[in-house]
Amino acid sequence: MEDEGGTGVRGRGGPAGRWRDGPPWVRLGGGARRSGEWRARWPWPSTLLLAVFVLVGTAFAAHAQQGTRADPDLFARVLLVVASVLLLWRRRRPVLVVFGTCAATALYLGAGYPYGPVLLAVVVACFTAVVTGHRRAAWTALATLWAVHVLVAHWLYRWLPPSGDASASFGQEVVVATWVVVIVAVSELVRARREQWARERAERAQAARRRADEERLRIAREVHDVVAHSLSVITVQAGTGLALLDSDPEQARKALTTIRAAGKEALGEVRQVLDTLRSPGAAPRAPAPGLDRLSDLVAQADRAGLTVEVTGEPPRLPPGADLAAFRIVQEALTNVVRHSAARHARVRLDRADGTVRLRVDDDGPPTGTDAGGGGNGLAGMRERAAALGGTIEAGPREDGGFRVLAVLPLGAEEVPR
Incomplete structure (x- = not known):
């Protein structure tokens, strides 16, 4: 029944x-x-x-x-x-x-x-x-x-x-x-x-159709964020490994190790998303990522050749808002790796007036026409913020870099499904 x-x-x-x-x-x-x-x-x-x-x-x-x-x-x-x-x-x-x-x-x-x-x-x-x-x-x-x-x-x-x-x-x-x-x-x-x-x-x-559409959209966002981030790291490390394979085998080995770690992590997160499809009524086997894993993002970006400086302490957020904040920062750093020549990025976390502000800056310049990322990446970030009652601002800075600014309510919960 x-x-x-x-x-x-x-x-x-x-x-x-x-x-x-x-x-x-x-x-x-x-x-x-x-x-x-x-x-x-x-x-x-x-x-x-x-x-x-x-x-x-x-x-x-x-x-x-x-x-x-x-x-x-x-x-x-x-x-x-x-x-x-x-x-x-x-x-x-x-x-x-x-x-x-x-x-x-x-x-x-x-x-x-x-x-x-x-x-x-x-x-x-x-x-x-x-x-x-x-x-x-x-x-x-x-x-x-x-x-x-x-x-x-x-x-x-x-x-x-x-x-x-x-x-x-x-x-x-x-x-x-x-x-x-x-x-x-x-x-x-x-x-x-x-x-x-x-x-x-x-x-x-x-x-029921609306809930199904929202669930499909949520899963599409999760898969996109996981795959896009991991493939970006893998692509950069593969290029590094190929370039240093003959001149610096040890560095090439590190690049291959990073590729294996990124691929393993991506498979685990995709498997977790797919498990929710196979048994929608069951609790997830692993907790959803949040801002407490921000150090993992910094380490992955560092292995991809991007130095990330984090300012501010990650606030305690409800599970839905915590996941959205993590994915927004992840997508912003992924776009820096994929679409910018910058080697440095800054992540700033601020709490004020019942909101948390997430700001990701890079120094540029962009490497193509899709500065800051285009298509599903920015759209997914905006959808995540809007579902929590927050906002996203993304665009080039006056000094030639790119900025992503997310403002999320501290007490926000996910929209009921």
């Missing part, structure tokens, strides 16, 4: 859990596939049961109203069967069915046959028409049926069977009108609830 975080949400136990999408008997328009399945079924059992009930109930009603209403004959039974059988099409042709049942019922009552469960077919047809969205058709059919009944009961009864029939009381018309209002009100209530359930289903599906 799936939990509420999945796309196919199904509650646990109880009517409230089982009917998250509405009771099955009013789930008439929940999506194209479900609607198609619902429309493909013919309601034989319920229609047959209702037809039997109408015929048997009318027989008892005729016995109770003997002498005041005409006895049901073959024509009366045909009208009862027609009004009931029409309900087979109530899901496919609700407008036709509601007018057909009202017409058959109007003929039945106009012929002076006994009152009875024949009105049940009208109730079912009207209910289906309103719930499926054909409200005006249902109201029009019911109003027409009631108008016919008023004409027959107060004017046309003189020329219609049974002979010697008297005019109906207006109290009876009030009762009939009350039943009409009740039928319409109940149908409208069910229709409103069905539309609410449909909206809730759509909102849950949209929320």
Whole structure:
């Protein structure tokens, strides 16, 4: 059974859990596939049961109203069967069915046959028409049926069977009108609830898609930051090793050792990200990196030929903000290695006014058109900062270098997913 975080949400136990999408008997328009399945079924059992009930109930009603209403004959039974059988099409042709049942019922009552469960077919047809969205058709059919009944009961009864029939009381018309209002009100209530359930289903599906998109974006950022940083170190060290392979074998050995360490670390972090995909509900096997590992970044940059000077103590941040700060500094240093000829960079950490400021400067000059990095790198940093309510400023400095300035709230947490 799936939990509420999945796309196919199904509650646990109880009517409230089982009917998250509405009771099955009013789930008439929940999506194209479900609607198609619902429309493909013919309601034989319920229609047959209702037809039997109408015929048997009318027989008892005729016995109770003997002498005041005409006895049901073959024509009366045909009208009862027609009004009931029409309900087979109530899901496919609700407008036709509601007018057909009202017409058959109007003929039945106009012929002076006994009152009875024949009105049940009208109730079912009207209910289906309103719930499926054909409200005006249902109201029009019911109003027409009631108008016919008023004409027959107060004017046309003189020329219609049974002979010697008297005019109906207006109290009876009030009762009939009350039943009409009740039928319409109940149908409208069910229709409103069905539309609410449909909206809730759509909102849950949209929320699930949004969570999935955010998770994919988070994983893409993690993989990009890990791979881009590690490959930058590996590329620089590989170039150094190739250049010094003959003239300085010992230095070339150190470069290869750095490549192996960077590759091993990258594989570990990528494996950790992939583990979250395989078992999203499980806790990560290793803690996410944070500013406490800033010394590791400095050491990696040093092995890549970039001297990094750190000013300020790393503040204690919530896990989400700590990871974002680490990745921002990592991406900034990676961009210096990849896109700048600078051999020195400075990382400054400041705390002020409930925020932490991360500033990464290099002396330049840039080695290509993508000074400071382009594309996914800067975009990923901005997304991380924005998710925490912070900001990122990145651009060239007046003295020819490049600066990345991140401002993150100290009490920030990750946006809930």
